[in-house]
Amino acid sequence: xxxxxxxxxxxxxxxxxxxxxAKSAQRMAFHLLERNRIGGAKLAGTLxxxxxxxxxxxxxxxxxxxxxxxxCQSAKRLINQQLCIVExxxxxxxxxxxxxxxxxxxxxxGHLSPLDGIGPDDLGLDILEKQLATNQFKEIxxxxxxxxxxxxxxxxxxxxxxxxxVVISRIAHGVPVGGELEYVDGNTLxxxxxxxxxxxF
Amino acid sequence: xxxxxxxxxxxxxxxxxxxxxAKSAQRMAFHLLERNRIGGAKLAGTLxxxxxxxxxxxxxxxxxxxxxxxxCQSAKRLINQQLCIVExxxxxxxxxxxxxxxxxxxxxxGHLSPLDGIGPDDLGLDILEKQLATNQFKEIxxxxxxxxxxxxxxxxxxxxxxxxxVVISRIAHGVPVGGELEYVDGNTLxxxxxxxxxxxF
Numbered sequence: 413x414x415x416x417x418x419x420x421x422x423x424x425x426x427x428x429x430x431x432x433x434a435k436s437a438q439r440m441a442f443h444l445l446e447r448n449r450i451g452g453a454k455l456a457g458t459l460x461x462x463x464x465x466x467x468x469x470x471x472x473x474x475x476x477x478x479x480x481x482x483x484c485q486s487a488k489r490l491i492n493q494q495l496c497i498v499e500x501x502x503x504x505x506x507x508x509x510x511x512x513x514x515x516x517x518x519x520x521x522g523h524l525s526p527l528d529g530i531g532p533d534d535l536g537l538d539i540l541e542k543q544l545a546t547n548q549f550k551e552i553x554x555x556x557x558x559x560x561x562x563x564x565x566x567x568x569x570x571x572x573x574x575x576x577x578v579v580i581s582r583i584a585h586g587v588p589v590g591g592e593l594e595y596v597d598g599n600t601l602x603x604x605x606x607x608x609x610x611x612x613f
Numbered sequence: 614x615x616x617x618x619x620x621x622x623x624x625x626x627x628x629x630x631x632x633x634x635a636k637s638a639q640r641m642a643f644h645l646l647e648r649n650r651i652g653g654a655k656l657a658g659t660l661x662x663x664x665x666x667x668x669x670x671x672x673x674x675x676x677x678x679x680x681x682x683x684x685c686q687s688a689k690r691l692i693n694q695q696l697c698i699v700e701x702x703x704x705x706x707x708x709x710x711x712x713x714x715x716x717x718x719x720x721x722x723g724h725l726s727p728l729d730g731i732g733p734d735d736l737g738l739d740i741l742e743k744q745l746a747t748n749q750f751k752e753i754x755x756x757x758x759x760x761x762x763x764x765x766x767x768x769x770x771x772x773x774x775x776x777x778x779v780v781i782s783r784i785a786h787g788v789p790v791g792g793e794l795e796y797v798d799g800n801t802l803x804x805x806x807x808x809x810x811x812x813x814f
Contacts, residue, residue, distance in 0.1 A: 414706075415676065415702065415706070416667075416675075416676060416677040416678055416679070416682060416683065417678070418662065418663055418666060418667055418678040419663070419667060419676050419677070419678075419702075421659050421663070422659050422660065422663040422667075425652075425655055425656040425659040425660070426656065428645070428649055428652030428653065428655070428656055429630075429641050429644070429645070429656075430640060430641060430644040431637070431640075431641075436632070438703060439631060439632075440630050440631060441663075442676075442701065442702060442703065443630070443631040444629070444630070444660075444663075444664070445663070445664075445667055445676055446722060448629055449664050451626075451629030452629065452660055452663070452664040453660070453661065453664045453665070454626055454629070455626040455627065455629055455630075455657075455660060456656075456657045456658075456660035456661035456664065457657075457661070458622050458623050458626040459623065459626070459645075459653055459654075459656060459657035459660070460654065460657035460658070460661075461619065462619055462620070462622070462623040462642075462645075462646070462653070463645070463646075463650050463653040463654045463657065464654070465619060466617075466619055466620060466623075466646055474617075475616065475617065475620050475643075475646055476617040476620070477617055477618070477619040477620075478617070481617060482617065500643065501616065501620075501643060502639060502640075502643065505615075505616070521647060
């Protein structure tokens with residue numbers, strides 16, 4: 413015996429969400445049906461509109477329903493002529509929350525990963541080159557993840573950006589604030605040592 | 614800085630799912646936007662139809678888009694005149710998978726919980742009484758969860774069903790198959806001992 417066809421279809425559809433298997437999908441379906449039909453109906457509406465209308469910003473590739481996103485529309489963001497290259501829209505939020513960066517972003521929406529068939533074209537590097545050619549940035553900051561793929565992607569972009577006469581920098585590797593030295597891995601620690609700074613009094 | 618309004622709305626809507634907080638909702642939204650727009654659109658459609666059309670079976674209270682569910686429609690299910698009372702639709706599936714039960718079900722959609730304001734009315738006990746009065750069951754099996762609330766609910770229903778002259782039984786408590794005696798809690802173990810059965814040769 414199974415659930416009624418429509419209930420089963422709902423459970424199957426919910427499985428398209430990442431990290432949601434058969435059991436979680438069942439729990440979600442029952443929760444919505446039993447306790448939050450209004451929320452479920454609202455989610456249905458938003459999901460439909462979002463899937464149809466959200467595209468990529470023509471300049472930075474971030475998700476937006478307009479042609480270009482809020483940051484790219486802002487003239488202020490061009491003043492200090494910096495471009496920060498990150499892997500995902502979540503990284504933009506994380507960097508914005510620090511309040512340390514006032515320039516523009518470019519979102520790769522992934523990293524180079526030949527095994528998964530993700531090459532330079534999939535990361536929108538042609539759009540990036542157009543940005544570099546037209547906007548006269550002084551510095552590009554490579555803020556891809558400190559993983560093997562992230563490092564490889566950063567290197568690839570550094571090579572590509574050479575010819576535009578900009579300063580190319582990579583975010584610092586080192587010990588995270590609040591961590592304990594004893595538990596930091598050797599690789600990070602050697603980065604922290606080699607990247608040490610002199611105290612300036 | 615926030616996400617664009619529509620992206621933010623999508624993330625907020627996804628938070629209505631149980632066990633999904635801000636970070637998971639963001640991950641789900643990005644996953645759907647980046648990798649599975651078709652799945653997202655399908656989910657939106659199914660969700661809308663499901664929220665509008667799925668109701669409760671008029672006889673057993675299970676979720677169904679019809680007036681009564683598949684099990685209640687089947688005449689075969691009435692032959693052995695047994696009624697199994699469970700807390701949730703998931704329990705029906707679990708019992709059906711054992712293949713041990715051929716009767717009908719009644720789903721409480723919860724358990725008595727005075728602190729949460731869930732009383733007998735919310736469990737559809739009036740529909741249950743109507744079932745007992747009209748269908749002439751020989752036995753009702755109380756298969757609520759072996760928790761404090763489940764036990765209390767079972768007792769309450771047992772009291773209520775007394776007057777219908779049916780056998781009222783409760784599923785057995787004891788050591789789960791495949792477990793190790795050493796790690797079974799004392800309460801379960803005393804149930805297992807007091808409920809022991811003689812070998813029949």
